[in-house]
Each structure stands twice: as structure tokens, then as C-alpha cells.
Amino acid sequence: MNDLASVLVVRKKLVVGNWKMNGSLARNAALLGGLKAAAVGGEVERVVCPPYPYLVQAIESLAGVPIAVGAQNLSAIKEGAHTGEVSASMLTDLGCRWVIVGHSERRNLYGEDDVAVAAKVQAALDAKLMPILCVGETLSQREAGQAESIVHRQLDGVVSVLGAERAGAVVVAYEPVWAIGTGRTASPEQAQAIHASIRAFLASRGVNAAEVRLLYGGSVTAANAASLFAQADIDGALVGGASLQVEGFSEICVAAAAS
Ligand code: 13P
Numbered sequence: 713m714n715d716l717a718s719v720l721v722v723r724k725k726l727v728v729g730n731w732k733m734n735g736s737l738a739r740n741a742a743l744l745g746g747l748k749a750a751a752v753g754g755e756v757e758r759v760v761c762p763p764y765p766y767l768v769q770a771i772e773s774l775a776g777v778p779i780a781v782g783a784q785n786l787s788a789i790k791e792g793a794h795t796g797e798v799s800a801s802m803l804t805d806l807g808c809r810w811v812i813v814g815h816s817e818r819r820n821l822y823g824e825d826d827v828a829v830a831a832k833v834q835a836a837l838d839a840k841l842m843p844i845l846c847v848g849e850t851l852s853q854r855e856a857g858q859a860e861s862i863v864h865r866q867l868d869g870v871v872s873v874l875g876a877e878r879a880g881a882v883v884v885a886y887e888p889v890w891a892i893g894t895g896r897t898a899s900p901e902q903a904q905a906i907h908a909s910i911r912a913f914l915a916s917r918g919v920n921a922a923e924v925r926l927l928y929g930g931s932v933t934a935a936n937a938a939s940l941f942a943q944a945d946i947d948g949a950l951v952g953g954a955s956l957q958v959e960g961f962s963e964i965c966v967a968a969a970a971s
Contacts, residue, residue: 721922725968726948728759729955744773746958754969771807782810788831800839815846816889826869844883851890876918885950891930900939907945934963941971
């Protein structure tokens with residue numbers, strides 16, 4: 713165990729469901745109803761991130777339930793002539809507390825670069841939304857031995873804009889692109905190695921890294937969650953496919969609470 717992992721800081725586990733572009737009013741009602749019934753107690757913080765049009769449905773349905781709601785994206789701009797965009801203050805106005813930023817699907821399919829991602833993280837924090845900053849390498853980058861340097865570059869893009877103190881308020885999700893939606897999860901050891909390296913990198917930049925929660929994402933299921941959560945630097949999960957099923961998401965939350 714390295715020095716940072718051994719510091720006595722309790723980081724409450726966090727499990728975030730990223731629904732991506734899935735759902736309908738009827739399907740969401742069934743999913744939210746099931747999640748509500750299953751969200752009893754446990755030392756774990758739960759968040760679901762539906763598509764924009766369903767945020768209000770989720771917020772209303774989960775009122776009084778210990779499951780917070782987040783968005784999957786936001787604009788870096790405050791307001792104005794930006795057709796199709798959604799601002800941070802609109803999200804907080806609705807009752808969102810979280811927002812995913814820089815998901816690899818946004819980076820790869822919609823051209824978001826490190827500069828755009830940093831601006832979005834900043835906009836989220838300005839509006840008191842908790843950003844979940846996604847980082848991760850592609851398969852070819854991993855095979856070229858670049859996994860750590862890519863992740864460090866992505867982190868650096870945010871830390872250099874925010875400064876160390878504000879960067880300490882961000883949750884980081886390590887999502888290796890090759891593990892997303894492929895059923896090919898990183899082994900607990902592979903994930904832990906990158907997580908430890910993320911924490912060490914943040915500390916080297918002056919961030920209070922021992923308190924930053926580091927989530928793993930990429931084919932997390934009820935079957936592999938416990939072994940991931942057993943790692944010293946894995947503080948929760950960002951879950952895609954398995955978060956669309958009541959049992960899948962709830963069992964991952966139970967594993968987090970038990971770890
Ligand atoms: P899967 O869990 O479906 O692999 O998706 C991971 C992810 O991209 C979460 O943001």
C-alpha cells in the first residue's frame with residue numbers, strides 16, 4: 713500500500729449510473745420505482761444520470777429517496793444564443809447535484825478536447841454542481857504503453873485551469889475506453905494501478921488527493937464490483953449498461969456499501 717492510500721481518510725463509496733441515451737417515460741418509471749425500493753441504508757452514495765428530457769421525471773420520482781440525480785453533459789457557457797445547449801445553472805435549477813464531464817463518448821464522438829472539458833468542469837463548479845471528470849485511454853494507447861501518460865494529460869488539462877484547490881472538489885472517473893460497453897473490464901489490479909497513479913499525479917500537482925474520490929467505469933457488473941471495490945484507490949463506480957437494471961445497479965451499490 714502506498715503512502716497516499718494508507719492515509720486515514722474515509723472516502724464514502726459513490727456509485728453513479730450513466731443511463732447514456734436510453735430510456736422512455738414508461739421504462740424510466742419502472743426503473744426508478746425499483747431503485748427507490750432498493751435504496752435502503754448502506755454506506756454508499758447513489759446517483760443516477762438520465763438523459764436531459766428525463767431529469768425532471770427522475771428528480772420528482774426520487775424526492776426524499778437517497779439517490780441523487782445528475783446530468784450527462786453541460787455547456788461551458790452561462791446563457792444566450794447557443795441552440796441545443798444546456799447550462800449548469802439550468803441543471804441546478806431543476807435540482808441536479810451532479811454532472812458527468814468529458815465522457816469518452818463526448819471526447820471521441822463529439823470532439824470535446826481537454827480545453828473544452830476543463831471549461832465545463834469550471835462551469836459546473838461555478839454553479840455548485842459536482843463534476844464527475846472522466847479520463848481514460850484507448851486500447852491502442854494502452855498497447856503503446858501510454859495509459860498513464862494519457863490519463864495524466866487529461867487530468868493536467870483540468871488541474872492547470874482550475875488550480876489545485878478547486879481540482880480537489882472534482883470526482884474523477886477512470887474509464888478505459890476499451891472496457892466501455894465491451895464486457896471486457898479492467899482487472900482489479902489494472903484499475904488499481906491507474907487509480908494509484910491518478911492519486912499520485914494529483915498529489916504531485918498540489919491537490920488534496922487523499923480526499924478525491926476515484927471511480928472506475930467500464931463493464932462494471934454485480935459480478936465484478938466487489939473485487940474492484942476491494943482495491944485501495946477505487947472509491948466507487950461509474951456504471952453504464954448495468955445501471956439500466958434495478959438488480960444490476962442495486963447489487964453494485966450493496967457491494968460498495970459492504971466494502
Ligand atoms: P458500461 O458499464 O456499459 O461499460 O459503460 C461504462 C460507462 O461508459 C459509464 O460512463
